[in-house]
Amino acid sequence: RKEVEQDPGPFNVPEGATVAFNCTYSNSASQSFFWYRQDCRKEPKLLMSVYSSGNEDGRFTAQLNRASQYISLLIRDSKLSDSATYLCVVNNPDKAAGNKLTFGGGTRVLVKP
Amino acid sequence: GAGVSQSPRYKVAKRGQDVALRCDPISGHVSLFWYQQALGQGPEFLTYFQNEAQLDKSGLPSDRFFAERPEGSVSTLKIQRTQQEDSAVYLCASSLGFRADTYGYTFGSGTRLTVV
Numbered sequence: 598r599k600e601v602e603q604d605p606g607p608f609n610v611p612e613g614a615t616v617a618f619n620c621t622y623s624n625s626a627s628q629s630f631f632w633y634r635q636d637c638r639k640e641p642k643l644l645m646s647v648y649s650s651g652n653e654d655g656r657f658t659a660q661l662n663r664a665s666q667y668i669s670l671l672i673r674d675s676k677l678s679d680s681a682t683y684l685c686v687v688n689n690p691d692k693a694a695g696n697k698l699t700f701g702g703g704t705r706v707l708v709k710p
Numbered sequence: 711g712a713g714v715s716q717s718p719r720y721k722v723a724k725r726g727q728d729v730a731l732r733c734d735p736i737s738g739h740v741s742l743f744w745y746q747q748a749l750g751q752g753p754e755f756l757t758y759f760q761n762e763a764q765l766d767k768s769g770l771p772s773d774r775f776f777a778e779r780p781e782g783s784v785s786t787l788k789i790q791r792t793q794q795e796d797s798a799v800y801l802c803a804s805s806l807g808f809r810a811d812t813y814g815y816t817f818g819s820g821t822r823l824t825v826v
Binding site for chain 1: 743745750751752753754755758766769801814815817818819820
């Protein structure tokens with residue numbers, strides 16, 4: 598089983614609609630969670646961290662469910678510019694593993710007019 | 711510099727050729743990471759440096775892959791005797807502190823390696 602799993606999509610979303618998708622992680626000891634955004638042929642960029650109580654950044658809302666080991670991202674009022682691949686990222690808390698972050702395979706979102 | 715700089719942006723190598731990929735992290739960033747991203751996949755961890763020390767190389771796929779960061783700044787990822795399955799984008803990331811899960815990563819634009 599992969600450490601971080603995501604539905605690859607694509608999620609086809611009408612402009613202005615709401616879209617939400619999840620990511621599951623396997624290591625119950627993980628403490629840090631992020632969503633990164635990656636545009637086609639570009640590098641990943643940090644979208645937002647995910648906090649235990651859930652957090653919002655403009656039209657983006659992230660939630661963490663530790664019991665079920667998943668995090669979610671919700672995008673409200675989708676814009677054409679939100680079209681991208683969204684990468685779920687989890688830290689590896691094993692000291693021997695150093696300091697690395699583990700990426701999911703990404704969920705592709707296509708916002709259409 | 712202002713960001714993480716990687717060179718070359720594109721590299722075409724003949725199978726069996728050796729290649730060297732360079733990463734120039736953000737000045738003062740302690741942690742440096744190399745990731746490999748195949749088409750349609752998420753980035754996969756290769757190796758991690760804290761200053762000049764290579765603390766984790768568990769992700770390097772074979773002994774043909776070698777990374778170094780001799781002075782704790784610029785890093786080079788070397789691939790010997792390239793194979794077609796090495797074709798991917800190689801991403802370098804740096805982080806300000808020792809804990810990337812606190813500070814997050816800043817990625818470079820990557821090197822797209824194509825082995826023919």
